[in-house]
Amino acid sequence: MKTAWVFPGQGSQTVGMGADLTATPMAKDRFIEAETILGWSVLDKCQGDETELGKTLYTQPCLYVVESILIDLLKDKGQRVDLVTGHSLGEYSALYAAEVFDFATGLNLVKRRSELMSEAAGGKMVALMKFDRSQLEEAIASIPGVVLANDNSEQQVVISGTPEAVDQLCSQVKSKRAIALKVSGAFHSPLMAEAATKFKQLLDEAKFTDAKVPVLSNVDPTPSTSATILKERLSKQMTGSVRWREIMLALPQQEITQVLEVGPGKVLAGLLKRACSEIEVGNIRSLEDF
Structure with missing residues (x-):
C-alpha cells in the first residue's frame, strides 16, 4: 500500500x-x-x-x-x-x-x-464551476491577458489576469457558477x-x-x-x-x-x-x- x-x-x-x-x-x-x-x-x-x-x-x-x-x-x-x-x-x-x-x-x-x-495589485481571479472545457480553452487562447491559474478538476478552475480580460472571458464562457476571489493580484x-x-x-x-x-x-x-x-x-x-x-x-x-x-x-x-x-x-x- x-x-x-x-x-x-x-x-x-x-x-x-x-x-x-x-x-x-x-x-x-x-x-x-x-x-x-x-x-x-x-x-x-x-x-x-x-x-x-x-x-x-x-x-x-x-x-x-x-x-x-x-x-x-x-x-x-x-x-x-x-x-x-x-x-x-x-x-x-x-x-x-x-x-x-x-x-x-x-x-x-x-x-x-x-x-x-x-x-x-491590478489583477483579478475568478473561480468557474461546471463549464465546457473546449470553450474555455478557446477563450483563453483568443483573449490576451488571461490564463488558467488553477486547473483544479475537470469541472472546477480558476482564471487569472487583468480585470478586463477576466470579465471578457466570463462573458464568453458559460458556467454554472463564477465566483470572484478575494485577492488583490492575479496570482499564478x-x-x-x-x-x-x-x-x-x-x-x-x-x-x-x-x-x-x-x-x-x-x-x-x-x-x-x-x-x-x-x-x-x-x-x-x-x-x-x-x-x-x-x-x-x-x-x-x-x-x-x-x-x-x-x-x-x-x-x-x-x-x-x-x-x-x-x-x-x-x-x-x-x-x-x-
Whole structure:
C-alpha cells in the first residue's frame, strides 16, 4: 500500500486552526520559533478575526506553520509516506515534508512570498464551476491577458489576469457558477513576473537538499527528488499554473492507494474522491484526527 500526503493552500484556512496543537511541546516550540521569524503570533492570527486571517500576508505563513506541525506529528507517530504534493502554497509544506529544507528556511520563503503576493495589485481571479472545457480553452487562447491559474478538476478552475480580460472571458464562457476571489493580484499568471523576480533572489540563496520522497510540483506533475529540479519548479510557481487535475491523475499512475490531506479544510480530499474514486482518502486537520 502506497501513501501520498497532500497539502492545501490559501483558501483552506479556518479560524481556530492549530489551537489544539499547543497541547504538544513540539508545537509550542514551533509557534515560538515562527513568531521570532515573522514578528507576529501565528496563534493570535489563527484565533482572531476571519478577515484578518484571510489576508494573504497572514494566511500563507499560518497555513505553512500549522501544516508543518501536523507533518512532524505524523512522523513522530511513525507514519510513512511515499509521495508528497501541495496545492499552490501547500507545495512549501510538501517540500518540508520531503525534507528538502528545514522549517525556518521554508517559513522565510513563505514570509517573503506572502509579502510580495499581498503587494501585487491590478489583477483579478475568478473561480468557474461546471463549464465546457473546449470553450474555455478557446477563450483563453483568443483573449490576451488571461490564463488558467488553477486547473483544479475537470469541472472546477480558476482564471487569472487583468480585470478586463477576466470579465471578457466570463462573458464568453458559460458556467454554472463564477465566483470572484478575494485577492488583490492575479496570482499564478504572468502579471506576477515582477514579484517572482524579487522572490527568486531569496530562493536562489535558500539551501535545498534532495527530497527523501518524490514530490509532484504544481508546474510539473512528474515526480522528482532532485533539489535542483524542485527549486527550479518552485521558482516558476508564482507565474505558472497550478496543474492540480493532472497531479490527481498522476497519483494512481504512481501506484498510490491512500491519500491523506494534511491541513485545514477538506477541499483537496473532495476533489480527489471525485477524480480518483479507487483511492482511499482521509484528513488530518487537528490532534483529534490522530
